[in-house]
Amino acid sequence: MQPTSTQKRAAAWMLIALLAALALWLLGPVITPFAVASVLAYALTPLVDRIDSLWNGRVPRVLAVILVELLFILALSGIVLMTVPILAKEIPLMREQLPLLVDKLDTVLAPWLAQYGIHVALDVGSLKAQVLKYLNTNYEEAFYSLLASLKLGGSVALTVVFNVVLIPVALFYLLMDWDRFIAKLLELVPPNARPKFDSFTHEADLVLGQYLRGQLLVMLIMAIFYSTGLALFGLDLALPIGFFTGLAMFIPYLGFGIGLGLALLAGALQFASAKALVMVAVVYGTGQVIEGFYVTPRFVGERIGLHPLAVIFALLAFAQLFGFVGVLVALPASAVLLVAIRRLRVGYMASKLYQS
Numbered sequence: 035m036q037p038t039s040t041q042k043r044a045a046a047w048m049l050i051a052l053l054a055a056l057a058l059w060l061l062g063p064v065i066t067p068f069a070v071a072s073v074l075a076y077a078l079t080p081l082v083d084r085i086d087s088l089w090n091g092r093v094p095r096v097l098a099v100i101l102v103e104l105l106f107i108l109a110l111s112g113i114v115l116m117t118v119p120i121l122a123k124e125i126p127l128m129r130e131q132l133p134l135l136v137d138k139l140d141t142v143l144a145p146w147l148a149q150y151g152i153h154v155a156l157d158v159g160s161l162k163a164q165v166l167k168y169l170n171t172n173y174e175e176a177f178y179s180l181l182a183s184l185k186l187g188g189s190v191a192l193t194v195v196f197n198v199v200l201i202p203v204a205l206f207y208l209l210m211d212w213d214r215f216i217a218k219l220l221e222l223v224p225p226n227a228r229p230k231f232d233s234f235t236h237e238a239d240l241v242l243g244q245y246l247r248g249q250l251l252v253m254l255i256m257a258i259f260y261s262t263g264l265a266l267f268g269l270d271l272a273l274p275i276g277f278f279t280g281l282a283m284f285i286p287y288l289g290f291g292i293g294l295g296l297a298l299l300a301g302a303l304q305f306a307s308a309k310a311l312v313m314v315a316v317v318y319g320t321g322q323v324i325e326g327f328y329v330t331p332r333f334v335g336e337r338i339g340l341h342p343l344a345v346i347f348a349l350l351a352f353a354q355l356f357g358f359v360g361v362l363v364a365l366p367a368s369a370v371l372l373v374a375i376r377r378l379r380v381g382y383m384a385s386k387l388y389q390s
Contacts, residue, residue, distance in 0.1 A: 067197045071204035073366075077246060078102050078205075079212045099209040103202065116278040120271050120296055234373060241369040248334035249284065255333070256280040256325050263317035264297060267309070271300045279318075283325075294318050344368070 085098040208215065223231050257280025264272035279293025294314065301310030326346070352364035382388055 067200045068204050070197075071201050071208055074106070074201075074205050075208035075212055076242075078106060079209060082209050082212075096210065099206060103206060103209065107202065113278065113281050116274050116281075117292075117296065120274055120278075120300065234377065238370045238373045241373055242366055245334060245366055245369050251333045252325065252329050253280050253283050255329055256283055256321060259321055259324070260293065260297075260317060263321065264313065267301075267313040267317070269297070269300060269313065270304060271296075275300060290318075290322070 082095070082098050082102050085101065086095050089098070220228075220231075257277045259276075260279045261273050261276025264276050269275070275293060275296050278296070279290060282289025282293060297318065298310060298314050301313050304310070305313075331346075348364045348368040352367065
């Protein structure tokens with residue numbers, strides 16, 4: 035039996051999809067900065083267009099692009115720089131409190147281990163001397179030591195520098211010519227498929243817009259929650275640590291982990307007791323449960339039409355398949371897949387395969 039024209043077209047599109055997936059897999063490290071820049075361009079282009087329209091063409095578009103990109107870089111830098119006052123206060127405290135914490139650790143830990151037949155003799159004096167040596171060392175020496183340990187000539191450091199430089203450059207050109215790039219991509223879509231393709235991309239665009247607004251709302255809610263929770267425990271740095279944790283949640287897990295570490299460090303140095311552990315366990319444990327099982331599913335999942343269980347599954351599945359990058363793109367990618375699944379379901383329900 036000769037294959038029909040429909041089967042030939044389906045086989046051709048499947049082959050194209052497989053070749054594209056293979057190219058993405060082989061060129062993954064090279065494509066990553068361009069993919070990140072494309073996602074940022076998609077999110078920032080409406081703002082550039084809005085500013086450009088307000089100027090009514092009297093000012094070159096390049097100025098709108100530079101303004102938006104600078105604002106984005108400043109906002110991102112502001113989130114990172116929120117850690118500066120935290121570290122500026124904690125480093126002097128570490129010199130004062132860490133020797134006391136080492137003494138407490140020896141006083142509490144040794145008897146507790148002895149109950150289980152484990153006898154540990156901590157050389158407290160030597161340990162304190164080593165800690166103070168590292169904390170009181172010259173910052174310049176520490177900086178050069180850090181540079182040496184990073185091995186700037188290595189591939190990891192070069193990759194980081196490459197991405198830091200390339201992403202803003204790629205973002206600039208994409209913001210300048212976004213409409214032209216999209217038009218070139220649309221030319222590749224067969225004319226007969228354009229109505230369905232346009233309908234799909236329009237629906238996906240609406241869903242992604244809902245996702246971005248929902249994610250911003252989640253970040254704001256959790257920033258307020260963490261700041262309030264830490265303040266109720268009396269932490270001096272509750273506001274910067276809480277807001278950093280909430281706003282850094284645009285990087286799932288990593289932002290939360292850094293905030294958790296900062297809160298634990300600040301609490302240990304300020305309280306020098308088990309109160310720090312209780313504070314972190316209550317505030318961050320409760321926050322993680324509320325964010326994972328209610329806030330994100332409610333304000334992101336429902337906005338894009340994903341069930342709370344689907345949100346949790348998407349995060350775990352994309353993390354398993356694509357690692358850290360998968361975590362970043364899990365929900366927006368799931369939103370687009372949701373649109374495709376809806377349409378496939380409608381087509382399946384109307385097909386002879388289902389109705390026969």
